[in-house]
Ligand SMILES: C/C(=C\COP(=O)(O)OP(=O)(O)O)CCC[C@H](C)CCC[C@H](C)CCCC(C)C
């Protein structure tokens with residue numbers, strides 16, 4: 001007979017695994033481009049299209065859900081998640097078919113919502129979002145799997161930086177713009193997208209041996225954990241430099257200094273990774289510390305831009 005305590009602990013373990021699989025703080029990376037675009041619009045024009053804002057937020061969440069479910073599906077094919085990721089949704093459910101269905105449903109509904117937003121603004125919005133999804137696909141899907149060659153971070157930067165930010169700016173534009181606002185999108189998206197790519201970079205440290213055993217040459221596998229950890233202070237500094245440069249040039253208000261709200265988490269991340277970069281058990285949560293940096297930094301920047309109106 002199975003002991004009630006053993007059953008209870010198995011349920012508790014499963015609950016924790018599901019929590020790790022859902023990883024709700026990760027959705028901060030999906031919502032940031034439109035929150036930044038909203039902060040910028042309030043600062044520049046003083047008005048916002050609220051329905052479009054909420055529509056974009058929901059669609060971006062659905063698309064990131066697709067990216068993560070399909071990541072578990074593709075990683076199940078290469079075997080990279082078999083030992084190191086018990087919280088893969090494929091491992092947890094044992095039902096590849098259902099995960100594939102859920103993944104397609106989130107892609108379909110996310111794109112349908114984006115298509116409606118494009119209908120209300122410009123068809124270019126849909127083109128940009130499809131580009132983001134394409135970047136997400138070549139990161140992990142066959143035959144490309146560029147993430148396995150260490151190219152995930154630049155793809156991540158492009159998708160969550162200029163591309164998603166340009167789409168969000170266009171959706172919030174009342175008249176429906178016909179030109180992609182690349183200059184604003186680069187200026188607004190560049191710094192926060194470095195912070196988003198830092199999340200991905202930090203997610204590789206604790207699984208370096210599984211990745212290397214399965215031929216996944218992540219940047220951390222390529223550089224080694226010590227050299228990779230030495231890059232983190234530079235990435236934190238680059239995030240802030242790209243955000244504060246427009247302020248130094250007089251393009252943005254002094255209130256964008258609020259993006260420094262991410263600094264306590266950024267500094268804690270730098271210290272942790274310098275000390276423990278080669279101890280998987282101690283740094284398995286480092287991507288969530290990087291997420292705290294990304295979230296506070298992005299929210300501070302969005303708020304700083306909006307407050308510039310006052
Ligand atoms: C799925 C991603 C990372 C997980 O990678 P990895 O396989 O190393 O993780 P595990 O070891 O835990 O399995 C993120 C990849 C990001 C990608 C390059 C870009 C995605 C773009 C989104 C689909 C676009 C979202 C919409 C936009 C409008 C906000």
Ligand SMILES: O=C(O)C1=CC(=O)c2ccccc2C1=O
Nearest residue numbers: 026029068156196199200203287
């Ligand atoms: O599961 C992960 O490690 C990540 C999932 C994800 O969607 C994402 C998006 C953008 C940057 C990093 C990450 C992850 O690390």
